[in-house]
Amino acid sequence: MVTYGQNRIYFDCNATTPILEESCKAAICSMQRVYGNPSSTHMAGAEAKLILERSRQFASDVLNANPNEIFFTSGATEAIQIGVLSCLQSIADNPIYKELNNSKKILVASTEHKAVSSAVEHWSKVLKLNIPIVVLEVNTNGIIKYEHLAEHAKDTLLLCTMAVNNETGVIQDLKKIEGIIRKEKHHIYWLVDCVQALGKIDLDFKHISIDYASFSAHKIHAPKGIGFLYLREGAPRCPLIVGGGQEQGIRSGTENLPGIAALGVVLEMLSERKKGMTVQALRTENELESFRSMLVNALKKAFPTIEFNADFKDSVSTTLNFSIFGISSKELMNVFDAAGVSVSGGSACNSKSVSHSHVLTAMKLPEWKLASAIRLSFGFATKKEEILAGSEAILSAGKALRNTCLNLSCNIENNSYEIISPDDELHGVIQIDFQNANSWLLIDKYSKNCIIIDPTYESIERIINIIKCRDFNVCAVLDTHSHADHDSARKNILLALNLPDNAQEPLGWPLESNEFLNFPSQYWKIKRLKTPGHTLDSVSYLVYKISDQNEPIFAFVGDTILSGGLGRTDFGISGINQFYTTLQNLNLVLAEKTILCSAHDYSNNFATVWGVEKRNNQLLQKVLNPFRVMSFEEFSSEKKILDSQITSQSQHGQIVCGMIDSYEIKDAKLPILDHAKLLADNYFVIDIRERAESLLFKDWNFIGLEERPTNIPKSQIVNLIINLVHNEYEYCNKKIALVCSTGNRSLFIAKSLRRIGFESVWSLNGGFAFSRLKNDEQQ
Numbered sequence: 001m002v003t004y005g006q007n008r009i010y011f012d013c014n015a016t017t018p019i020l021e022e023s024c025k026a027a028i029c030s031m032q033r034v035y036g037n038p039s040s041t042h043m044a045g046a047e048a049k050l051i052l053e054r055s056r057q058f059a060s061d062v063l064n065a066n067p068n069e070i071f072f073t074s075g076a077t078e079a080i081q082i083g084v085l086s087c088l089q090s091i092a093d094n095p096i097y098k099e100l101n102n103s104k105k106i107l108v109a110s111t112e113h114k115a116v117s118s119a120v121e122h123w124s125k126v127l128k129l130n131i132p133i134v135v136l137e138v139n140t141n142g143i144i145k146y147e148h149l150a151e152h153a154k155d156t157l158l159l160c161t162m163a164v165n166n167e168t169g170v171i172q173d174l175k176k177i178e179g180i181i182r183k184e185k186h187h188i189y190w191l192v193d194c195v196q197a198l199g200k201i202d203l204d205f206k207h208i209s210i211d212y213a214s215f216s217a218h219k220i221h222a223p224k225g226i227g228f229l230y231l232r233e234g235a236p237r238c239p240l241i242v243g244g245g246q247e248q249g250i251r252s253g254t255e256n257l258p259g260i261a262a263l264g265v266v267l268e269m270l271s272e273r274k275k276g277m278t279v280q281a282l283r284t285e286n287e288l289e290s291f292r293s294m295l296v297n298a299l300k301k302a303f304p305t306i307e308f309n310a311d312f313k314d315s316v317s318t319t320l321n322f323s324i325f326g327i328s329s330k331e332l333m334n335v336f337d338a339a340g341v342s343v344s345g346g347s348a349c350n351s352k353s354v355s356h357s358h359v360l361t362a363m364k365l366p367e368w369k370l371a372s373a374i375r376l377s378f379g380f381a382t383k384k385e386e387i388l389a390g391s392e393a394i395l396s397a398g399k400a401l402r403n404t405c406l407n408l409s410c411n412i413e414n415n416s417y418e419i420i421s422p423d424d425e426l427h428g429v430i431q432i433d434f435q436n437a438n439s440w441l442l443i444d445k446y447s448k449n450c451i452i453i454d455p456t457y458e459s460i461e462r463i464i465n466i467i468k469c470r471d472f473n474v475c476a477v478l479d480t481h482s483h484a485d486h487d488s489a490r491k492n493i494l495l496a497l498n499l500p501d502n503a504q505e506p507l508g509w510p511l512e513s514n515e516f517l518n519f520p521s522q523y524w525k526i527k528r529l530k531t532p533g534h535t536l537d538s539v540s541y542l543v544y545k546i547s548d549q550n551e552p553i554f555a556f557v558g559d560t561i562l563s564g565g566l567g568r569t570d571f572g573i574s575g576i577n578q579f580y581t582t583l584q585n586l587n588l589v590l591a592e593k594t595i596l597c598s599a600h601d602y603s604n605n606f607a608t609v610w611g612v613e614k615r616n617n618q619l620l621q622k623v624l625n626p627f628r629v630m631s632f633e634e635f636s637s638e639k640k641i642l643d644s645q646i647t648s649q650s651q652h653g654q655i656v657c658g659m660i661d662s663y664e665i666k667d668a669k670l671p672i673l674d675h676a677k678l679l680a681d682n683y684f685v686i687d688i689r690e691r692a693e694s695l696l697f698k699d700w701n702f703i704g705l706e707e708r709p710t711n712i713p714k715s716q717i718v719n720l721i722i723n724l725v726h727n728e729y730e731y732c733n734k735k736i737a738l739v740c741s742t743g744n745r746s747l748f749i750a751k752s753l754r755r756i757g758f759e760s761v762w763s764l765n766g767g768f769a770f771s772r773l774k775n776d777e778q779q
Contacts (some may be wrong), residue, residue: 008340008341009340009341009342009386009389009390009393010012010342010386011341011342011343011376011377011378011390012342012343012344012375012376012379013318013376013377013379013382014166014167014169014219014318014319014344014375014377015220015344015377016218016219016224017218017219017220017221017222017379017381018221018379018381019221019222019223019262020221020222020265020266020281020381021279022265022266022269023221023222023223023262023263023265023266024262025265026038026258026261026262026265027223027258027259027261027262028258029194029261030048030051030257030258030261030262031258034047034048034049034051034261035048035257036130037254038051038052038246038254038255038257039244039246039254048257049259050510051257051260051264052072052255052257052260053067054264054268055072055260055261055263055264055267056070056072056269056348057218058252058264058267058268058270059215059228059267061266061267061271061272062198062199062203062212062267062270062271062275063203063205063230064203064204064205064206064665065205065206065230066233068233068248069205069230069231069232069233070228070229070247071228071229071230071231071247071250071251072226072227072228072247072251072256072260072520073141073226073227073228073229073251074225074226074227074254074256075216075217075218075224075225075226075227076115076193076215076216076219076227076276077115077214078227078229078240078251079212079213079214079215079227079228079229080115080116080119080191080193080214081119081240082125082212082229082231082237082238082239082240082250082251083191083211083212083213083214083229083231083338084116084120084123084158084160084191085119085123085238085240086121086212086231086235086236086237086238087157087158087189087191087211087212087235087236087374088120088123088124088127088129088158089127089236089238090236091129091131091157091158092127092128092129093371095569097157097611103155104131104155104156104157105131105132105133105134105152105155105156105157106120106124106132106133106134106156106157106158106159106160107134107136107149107152107153107156107158107159108120108130108133108134108135108136108158109135109138109144109160109161109162109163109168110135110136110137110138110358111134111138111142111165111167111168111358111359111362111363111646112160112193113159113162113163113166113193113195114358115193116160116191116193116216117133117160120133120158120160121133128152131157132546134152136148136149136152136159136161137362138362138363139363140312140363140364140365141170141311141314141363142165142168142170142310142314142359142362142363143170143172143173144172144177146177146180147178149177149180149181150180153180153181153184153188154184155489156181156184156188157188158188158189158190158191159177159181159188159189159190159191159254159583160191160192160193161174161177161190161191161193162192162193162194162196163192163193163194163196163197163213164194164196164197164198164200164315164316164319165194165196165201165310165315165319165359166253167319167321167357167359167360168194168309168310168315168319168321168359168360168363168375169196169310169315169316169317169318169319169320169321169377170310170314170315171197171314171315171316174192174208174210177190178190178208178209180509182209189211189212189235189236190209190210190211190212191210191211191212191213191214192210192212192213192214193213193214194213194214194215194230195214195215195216195219196219196316196319196779197316198215198219198220198270199220199266199270199282199381200316200317200318201316202274205230209232210230210232211231211232211235212229212230212231212235213229213230214227214229214230215227215228215229215230217259217262217263217266220263220266220270220379220380221266221379221380222259222263222265222266223259223260223262223263223292224260225256225259226256226259226260226262226263227263228263229250229251231250231314232311237250238546239251239252241253242683243509244557247752248727254374269281269282270282270576281381282380282381282448283380283381283382285317286317287384288317288380289317291317291318291378291382291384291387292312292317292318292320294387294388294391294656295320295378295387295390295394296308296320297391297392298390298391298392298394298395299320299322299376299394301395301398301399302394302395302397302399303324303398305324305325306323306324307321307322307323307324307325307369308320308321309320309321309322309323309360309363309365309369309373317399318378318379318380319375319376319379320375320376320377320383321360321373321374321375321376322373322374322376323365323368323369323370323372323373323374324372324466325368325372325461326368326372326461326462327372327401328371328372329345329371329372329373329374330345331690332345332372332374332694333345333374334689334741335397335400335401335690335692335693335696336374336393336394336397337693337741338397338400338689338692338693338694338695338696338697339393339394339396339397339696340393340696341390341393341394341397341402342355343374343375343376344374344375344377344649345357345373345374345375356370356371356373357370360373374625380592397692397696400691400692400695400696401692403691403692403695404517404690404691404692404695405465405466405469405470406670425445426443426445426466426716427443427444427445427719428442428443428635428716428718428719428722429441429442429597429716429718429719429722430442430443430466430556430716431597431606431715431716431717431718432459432462432463432715433491433601434456434458434459435458436600436601436602437458437599437600438454438456438597438598438599438600438601439452439453439454439455439456439459439463440452440453440454440556440597441453441463441466442524442526442543443472444519444520444522444523444524446521446522447473447520447521447522448470448471448472448473449472449473449475449519449520449521450472450473450474450475450479451465451474451475451476451477451478451517451519451526452474452476452478452490452493452514453478453479453480453541453556454478454479454480454483454488454556454582454599455477455488455489455490455492455493455726456489457487457489457492459489459495460489460492460496463492463493464496464497467497474493474497474499475518475519475520476492476508476509476513476518476519477493477494477499477508478490478507478508478509478556478561479506479507479508479558480507480538480539480541480556480557480558480559480599481507481534481535481537481538481539481558481559481560481599482506482507482535482537482573483599490508501646506537507537507539507617508527508729509539513528515527515528517541520730521546521753522546523545523546524543524544524545524774525543525544525545525546525549526541526542526543526544526552526653526735527541527542527544527552528540528541528542529541529542529585529586529589531557531558531560531582531585531586532575532578532579532582533560533567533569533574533575533576533580533581533583534558534559534560534567534568534569534571534574534579534657534658535571535573535574535575535580535581536573536574536575536578537573538558538560538567538582539557539558540555540556540557540558540560540586541556541557542554542589542590543556551590551591551593551594551596552589552590552591552594553593553594553722553726554594554595554596554597554607554718554722555590555594555595555596555597556597557586557597557598557599558598558599558745559598559599559600559657559658560579560582560586560600561586561596561598561608561610561613562598562600562602562608562657563596563601563602563603563605563606563607563608563613564603564605564608564613564616564617565658566579566583566617566619566620566639566658567579567618567657567658567682568643568646568656568657568658569643570640570643570644571638576636576639576640577632577636580623580632580635580636581638583620583623583624584623584624586610587614587624590610591610591611592609592610592611592614593609593610593611593725593726594609594610594720595607595608595609595610595718595722595725596608596609596610596613599657599720600657600658602656602658603754604748604751604752605752605755606717606718606721606749606752607718607721608756609718609721609725609756609757612755612756612757619635619639619642622634622635622638646658670747670751670763671747671750671751671754671761671762671763672743672762672763672765673762673763673764673765674765675703675764675765675766678703678704678737678764679703679704681735682734682735683734683735683737683762684710684731684734684735684736684737685703685705685709685710685736685737685739686709686710686711686720686731686736686737686738686739687708687709687710687711687712687713687739688711688712688713688717688738688739688740688745688746688749689711689713689714689740689741689745689759690713690714690715690763691711691713693741694708694711694713697768699768701769703739703764703768709739710731714745714749717749717752720749720753721752721753721756724753724758725756735760735762736758736761736762737762737763737764738750738761738762738763738764739763739764739767739768740764740767740768741767741768741769742762742766742767742768742769743764743765743766743767743769744767746763746764746767747763749763750762750763
C-alpha cells in the first residue's frame with residue numbers, strides 16, 4: 001500500500017481530506033464481498049441495496065431531511081449541475097416566466113465556488129434563457145450584503161449561496177438569508193453549496209426552505225468520486241443523466257457502491273456525533289477550536305505581522321486564510337512544503353486559471369493580501385498530534401525565512417541570520433522579478449557593497465529587507481532607462497534606506513563617478529555606456545572583472561536587448577535612429593560570452609548571452625553582418641513591422657516592452673532526467689529552490705544523496721549562467737541535474753540553459769515529490 005505523505009503534515013483539507021481507515025475498509029468490503037448490483041433482485045443485490053439505503057438514511061439523519069430527498073451523485077459538481085438544470089428547466093418550460101425574462105434575474109454570490117457560477121452560465125446558455133445573472137456582493141468579512149440581497153430579491157428566480165466558503169471558512173447566516181427571500185410573494189428557488197459545511201456546522205433542512213444543496217465525500221474523509229444532492233420534495237427536478245432510472249430517475253447509472261459504502265460510514269459517525277454520542281475518530285467542536293488556537297499562536301510567533309483574512313467569529317475553526325506582507329503565496333507555499341506542511345493559495349479547483357483568489361478580490365482586500373494569501377485547512381478527523389507537529393513545522397518555516405532575510409514580518413533591526421554553509425552567503429547577481437519585470441542586485445560579499453538596478457515598487461520591501469538584514473552598503477541605486485510600463489522606485493529605495501540622492505542625472509549615476517562607478521569591490525568594476533533607442537535616455541551597465549577589463553563578463557542592458565528580441569522603439573520617448581547605432585556600438589564593446597541581464601524576462605529565460613542573441617535574432621544578425629551591413633532604412637522598415645506586431649500584446653495587463661522569444665524545446669527533447677538515470681550516472685546535483693526551502697528540507701536520501709547538495713536558488717540562477725559560460729567552477733564540465741519540489745522550476749531553468757548552449761543540464765522529472773512517491777512504493 002502506498003503511504004505517500006505519511007511523514008508530512010497535511011493542512012489542505014478544504015481541497016481534499018485523508019480517507020478514514022473505517023471508510024477505506026467499507027469500500028474494500030463492498031468490492032470484495034458485497035459487489036452485487038443494488039438494482040438486482042437476488043440476495044447479492046439486496047445486500048448491496050441495503051448498504052445504499054443505509055447510507056441514504058445516515059445522510060438524511062445528519063441533514064434532518066427525508067431519505068427520499070437524498071440523491072447520490074459522482075460529487076458536488078454533478079449535484080450542482082442537477083440543481084441548477086432542474087431549476088432553469090422549469091423556468092424555461094413556464095410560459096409566464098418566458099414573458100418576464102428581461103425583468104427577472106438570477107443571483108449568484110460573488111464568493112461562490114466556480115462550479116456554481118459556471119453551471120448557471122452554462123445551462124442558461126444551453127436553455128437559451130435570457131435572464132440576467134447578477135453578482136451578489138459581500139462585505140470585507142465575506143458576509144453577503146443583506147441590503148443588496150433585499151434590493152434584488154423581488155425580481156429573483158434563483159439564488160445561489162454558500163453555507164461555508166471553501167477559501168476563507170466564512171459562514172453565511174442561512175436563516176437571515178431565508179428571512180429576506182421568503183418575504184417575497186413569489187417563490188425564489190434557492191441552491192446552497194454545503195460542501196464545506198457538512199460536519200462543521202449544524203444543518204437542519206426540515207426547518208429551512210433550501211431547494212437544492214450539494215455535498216462531496218472527499219471533503220469529509222471519504223473517497224473522491226462520490227457525493228450527494230439534497231433535493232427538496234416538491235422542488236423542480238430534471239435528470240442530468242438518463243438511462244436505467246436509478247436514484248428515482250434523477251441520476252441514472254449503476255450506483256458507485258464502494259464510494260457510497262465509504263461515505264456512509266462517515267455519515268454514520270456524523271449522525272452519532274449529532275446525537276451527542278462520542279465518536280473516537282472525530283473531533284468535537286471544542287477540540288477543533290483549540291486546534292485553531294494552537295495554529296494561530298504558531299503562525300503569529302513565526303510571522304509577527306501576519307493578518308488573517310476572515311474574522312474567527314464568522315468562520316469555521318478548521319479554515320485559516322492569512323497573508324504575510326512581502327512574501328508571495330507561491331513562495332510561502334514552497335517554504336511550507338519544504339517544512340513538510342501542505343497548504344494552498346486558495347481553491348484547488350481554480351488555482352491554474354486565475355492569478356488571485358476571486359473570493360478575496362470580492363472582499364475587496366488590498367493587493368498585497370491577494371498576492372500573499374494562504375489557506376490552511378484541517379479536517380474534523382485531524383488528530384492533535386498532527387496539529388502539534390504542524391505548529392512546530394510552521395515555526396521552522398518562519399525561522400528559515402528569517403535566516404534568508406525574506407521574513408519581512410520580523411523586526412528587521414533585530415533580525416539575525418546564521419551562516420550554515422557558503423550557500424547562505426549572498427554574492428553576485430540577485431534577480432527579483434514581479435510579473436516579468438526584473439529588479440537586480442549586484443553584491444560583493446567581501447566588501448559588503450552592493451548596487452541596485454531597475455527597482456520596481458513591488459520589489460521595494462524585498463530589497464530593503466535584504467540590505468538591512470545583511471547590513472550591505474548601497475553604493476548606488478540605478479535605472480537603465482525611463483520605464484514605459486511602470487515608475488521607477490529608485491527614490492523610494494533611497495528614502496527607505498535613509499540615503500542621500502547624490503545622482504548627477506535622473507537614472508542615478510552618482511556625482512563622484514566618472515567612467516567607472518564608485519563601487520569598491522574585489523571582483524568587479526562597473527562602466528556606464530549610453531545605449532539610446534528603446535528610450536532616448538537608455539544606458540547599459542557593463543561589469544568587468546578587476547583582473548580583466550578588456551571584455552565585460554556581464555551587463556545590465558535594460559530593455560535594449562531582451563532574451564530573443566529587441567526593445568521596442570515606437571514609444572514617444574524612443575529613437576529608432578539611435579537604436580540602430582546602439583546595436584552596432586554594443587557589438588564593439590560586448591564579448592561573445594557577455595551575459596545580458598534585461599529589465600524584462602517574458603520567456604522565463606532569466607538571462608541571455610550576447611553571442612546567442614547574435615546567432616538567433618534575425619534582425620540583429622542583419623544589422624551586424626560584416627559582409628552585408630543592413631542600411632538604416634532597411635532596419636527602420638523591418639523594426640517598425642516588428643514593433644507593430646507587439647503593440648496589442650500584454651503580459652498581466654501590462655505593456656510589453658519588446659519582442660518576445662518564440663524559442664521552444666519540443667516535448668520529445670525536453671531536458672528531463674528520470675530518477676533511475678540520476679542514481680546510475682555521475683551527476684552534479686544542484687538544488688534550485690530558494691534558500692529557505694533548501695534549509696528546511698531533510699529527505700535528500702530520496703534522490704540517493706547522503707548530504708545536502710549545492711544550493712543555487714532560482715533568484716540567483718544568473719550566477720550559475722555566468723559560471724557555466726565562463727567555465728569558472730568545478731561543475732562546469734560535468735553533467736548537471738537540477739532538482740526542486742515538483743520538477744517545474746528546475747525544468748524552466750534547464751530549458752533556459754539549453755537555450756544558451758548547455759546540453760549537459762537536466763531537470764529531475766517530478767522533483768522530490770516523485771522521488772518520495774517511488775521510495776514509498778518500494779517500501
